[in-house]
Amino acid sequence: xxxxxxxxxxxxxxxxxxxxxxxxxxxxxxxxxxxxxxxxxxxxxxxxxxxxxxxxxxxxxxxxxxxxxxxxxxxxxxxxxxxxxxxxxxxxxxxxxxxxxxxxxxxxxxxxxxxxxxxxxxxxxxxxxxxxxxxxxxxxxxxxxxxxxxxxxxxxxxxxxxxxxxxxxxxxxxxxxxxxxxxxxxxxxxxxxxxxxxxxxxxxxxxxxxxxxxxxxxxxxxxxxxxxxxxxxxxxxxxxxxxxx
Numbered sequence: 001x002x003x004x005x006x007x008x009x010x011x012x013x014x015x016x017x018x019x020x021x022x023x024x025x026x027x028x029x030x031x032x033x034x035x036x037x038x039x040x041x042x043x044x045x046x047x048x049x050x051x052x053x054x055x056x057x058x059x060x061x062x063x064x065x066x067x068x069x070x071x072x073x074x075x076x077x078x079x080x081x082x083x084x085x086x087x088x089x090x091x092x093x094x095x096x097x098x099x100x101x102x103x104x105x106x107x108x109x110x111x112x113x114x115x116x117x118x119x120x121x122x123x124x125x126x127x128x129x130x131x132x133x134x135x136x137x138x139x140x141x142x143x144x145x146x147x148x149x150x151x152x153x154x155x156x157x158x159x160x161x162x163x164x165x166x167x168x169x170x171x172x173x174x175x176x177x178x179x180x181x182x183x184x185x186x187x188x189x190x191x192x193x194x195x196x197x198x199x200x201x202x203x204x205x206x207x208x209x210x211x212x213x214x215x216x217x218x219x220x221x222x223x224x225x226x227x228x229x230x231x232x233x234x235x236x237x238x239x240x241x242x243x244x245x
Contacts, residue, residue, distance in 0.1 A: 004033055004034050005033060005097070006031060006032070006033035006034075006036075006038070006067050006094070006096035006097060006099070007031075007032045007033060007099060008029050008030070008031055008032070008074075008092060008099040008101075009029045009030045009032060009071060010027070010028075010029045010101060010102060011028045011029045011030070012026065012027070012028045012029070013025075013026070013027050013028075013029075013090075013101055013102060013104045013105065014026050014104055014105045014106065014107050015085060015104045015105070015106045015107065016107045017082075017107070017108075018079065020082075021081060021082055021083075022079060022080065022081055022082055023079075023080055023081075023082045023085055024077060024078070024079055025043060025077065025078040025079075025080055025085070025090075025104065026075075026076075026077050027043070027075070027076050027077075027078075027092065027101070028073075028074070028075040028076075029073075029074065030071030030072060030073055030074070031065065031066065031067035031068070031071065031072050031074055032067060032068070032069065032070075032071045033067040033068075033069070033096070034067065034069070035066065035067065035068045035069065036066065036067055036096065037064060037065070037066050037095070038064075038065040038066060038067055038094040038095055038096055039064075039065070039094055039095035040055065040056075040065075040094075041056060041065050041074070041076060041092055041093070041094045042054060042055055042056070042092070042093045042094075043056070043076070043078045043090060043091075043092060043093075044090065044091045044092070044093050044098065045080075045084060045085070045088040045089070045090060046088060046089045046090075046091070047084070047087055047088035047089070048087075052084065053093065054078045054079075054080060055078075056076040056077060056078055057076075057077045057078065057079060059075075059076075059077075062075070065094065067096065076092075085104075089101075090104065
């Protein structure tokens with residue numbers, strides 16, 4: 001005996017906007033046929049010769065899909081990009097086969113609720129508070145910019161002073177090195193002058209000693225000559241006295 005086919009009685013099939021670029025596909029109805037499990041049910045999209053299978057969004061409260069002679073209620077939801085549903089045909093695929101779906105209905109995007117007077121006041125107060133906080137934030141940022149600029153100027157001045165101090169220190173070191181070199185040269189020149197003076201002094205002392213020795217010798221010779229003269233005079237005087245007698 002051939003197996004009886006499984007059918008699906010569609011109760012609702014609609015597209016619900018879920019943002020600017022996505023859509024929520026909702027399907028509900030009854031699976032009719034011999035009692036059996038249907039496994040996971042997928043939504044199949046056919047467009048431009050291509051078929052896409054989309055798994056249902058998880059529903060922890062739902063039971064496993066089954067079929068029955070009296071029809072078993074089933075609901076499923078699928079999330080899709082809005083561009084994929086344009087011009088596509090739909091079907092449901094299960095372990096029992098596939099069933100075609102009619103064209104879905106489109107639910108218009110819900111209009112945003114109009115705010116009441118109290119809500120408008122709260123919105124106005126929130127906007128004023130936001131503007132006030134924005135002004136305070138801009139003022140704080142401007143003050144921080146001024147402080148940062150002043151700090152950068154101080155840092156630049158300190159760095160300039162540091163560079164000048166380093167230049168002055170380098171010049172002082174150069175001057176000190178030059179002064180030390182001059183001192184060494186002066187010390188060397190002074191040593192040479194002292195040596196020359198010592199040599200001149202030694203020469204002068206030698207000459208003086210020679211002069212003293214010569215003068216002493218000459219004086220000794222003169223004393224000896226004077227002694228001879230005195231002796232000669234004494235002898236001549238004695239002879240003269242003797243002659244007178």
